[in-house]
Amino acid sequence: MEQGNYSVGLDIGTTKIVAIIGKKNEYGKIEILGIGKSKSLGVHRGVVNNITQTIKSIQQAVEQAETNSGLKIGSVVVGIAGQHIRSLQHSDYITRKDSEEVINEDDLDVLCNQVYKLIMLPGEEIIHVLPQEYKVDGQAEIREPIGMYGGRLEANFHVVVGQVSSIKNVGRCIKSAGLDLANITLEPLASSDAVLSHEEKEAGVALIDIGGGTTDLAIFKDGIIRHTAVIPFGGGVITEDIKEGCSIIEKQAESLKVRFGSAWPGENKDNEIVSIQGLRGREPKEITLKNLSKIIHARVVEIIEQVYVEIKNYGHDEQKKKLIAGIVLTGGGSQLKHLKQLVEYITGMDTRIGYPNEHLAGDSDEEVASPLYATAVGLLMNAIRNQERMTAINTNKISKGEEEPVMAGFEEESMMNPNKKERKSVFDRWSEKLKDFLDNAE
Template structure:
């Protein structure tokens, strides 16, 4: 199968690296063709801190996915997270030369490109510019201004910013692993694609993706992304606490957390004990499950409270900004027992666990529908969507070229030339964007 027909999402996490190959089937669902995962050794809190180890881990995951599917991986869509990610709100406007013409894609693109020119702090780069609402000649709360008349086009933007060095390091790892970087996207956005429904995004929802090294937050309201944040704590900190609190090695702490861990200490009886083999002939250790869940509880409360501060910063307590659909938990950390109840208790908001199975074809493996793979599935969806957009653009450009060649009557030639000019402008703005993206 040629590369054109399938796409690849690559999730470079703190605990695992997942490569997932898939394509869209005739029903618009994602059909997973192969998946590979490896232990992530060179990433700390979502940021690459050992290039060589990360390249090795990426290659392992990619080789496994290729062996599973019998396909060759060329280009990938990668997720970015980490404590260096921050977001800001920004408003900008353009004055249109001719207000007698309707607003079109070019105008929106011009406005977006203007935001990419924003001066950032040294060493920072804009990753995403996400339009929220538009204003046309002072008329507010317009979701889609294409086709309207107006001289002044304004918009509020949610701008996501990250460290240039971290982004370049990811790019370097991808290239050195023998792959092409097709696109880079914010991980909470990818996860939200995979686990949230359109109704939830309309009603207002907070997606909390609890990974190994970071906890990512994305807030939607009225179908638009309103707030994103990355909190530099995740499941690994809980494991670290168990390791310290019970004086055991990390591997045992991780197993304890997965098998017996609970975020709610009240449900364990005092006499429930688990025995852990000692190292090299030493006596086995006995740990009460009540103590274990107390250690987990303390750290989980801290993580959830930090996320709740971000939700309050967005303005959830205002009537107009209320998140009616509550909270959706996803990521590997969301599988912790009784976490849902604890989050509901702390925040007072309805909570559910998000599984990425809604967009997957019916015959997908049950394993892939786990919250663990939410980001990877989201990245794959992003890759498929981008591929479709590019394909459509190529078809449109071909049609325009044919129209230019066939444009006999003056009117036809004029419109065709105008269309041809638009695609030239498109190419120019893409070049500009590339230039800005690569600017140091």
């Protein structure tokens, strides 16, 4: 695979698996070269519960993307989500040996590494440590402490925690499908890259990504991610409710939801009826659209209220933490009719639907610009950023006459130019650990 020319994002969702191949064009926009999707079998609420079926689904999506693009997929950036993901706030500090020397990246690394020593519940591991703001010798609200003098360096951290086994299972599926794992990223972060503007992140915004199995929340303020949460309900639960409430099969329930579903019961009249074909010669079933929207409304209200509790937990009611840009809805579930109005009614916050088209080249397929593909596009953006960083490191090494360029992948950090220290991101470190585990497990 000519890694320098294109990158691949792989979204392993509860209802679908999407492989998306793309590259940056001369205008800095993302050109989609190929897309493949398959029905996700073996994933429940964002967690792999059948390895064999998940591998098959990944292979189908990858083969379709390869056929569409005429390119070969080697390594992918994959997203993690699921009901096992949780987050917490933590404060920590270090006392520096020499306060006469300026604070450097090593000090920040020492402080970050200290957070990893937090004792988690059995089977859990810290997968993401996001510094919120720093404090130097009592001086608060410092965004970037590098270059400052000080003896005591403190920071508030947003810590994301996940089940080790769940993440290793995703890694195992990727490897068994014949792919290399280039990086792992949190899905709400990927979606936010695709649909949020820099101004929204500065002003304060809550991104709600309604998927098939889970609803992911990411809150940004002052350009920094402040809160993440995963609600273990999504569009699949709405379909399940329709199936039970109308006594029909799942396929019919999904079709009803997509074609006639509405989150606002008031708009449907009592005489609006849809007829569903009966099974094996049985009489057709007649379902009123008012009843359908009542079923959908009840579950959607429950999901939104749970998300709103998380927004309040972040502290949206405080003036300083107010989310001026309101809410952005994305994911397949955001396409439900009148959902925007219902969210505004329940939360009292400005709401818009997030489309990932801002970063895509003008000639991109309209289908890819749907909220359905927000996470996949975000993962592709992450893959392209990784690729650009690797290219820059390789170019730097070649220009200095060093023996050979660094290959893209996991060895990147250890082979870097020692004169120019680049900090490993949390996910780079996590990816290395996961790759070592998968290699040893063979």
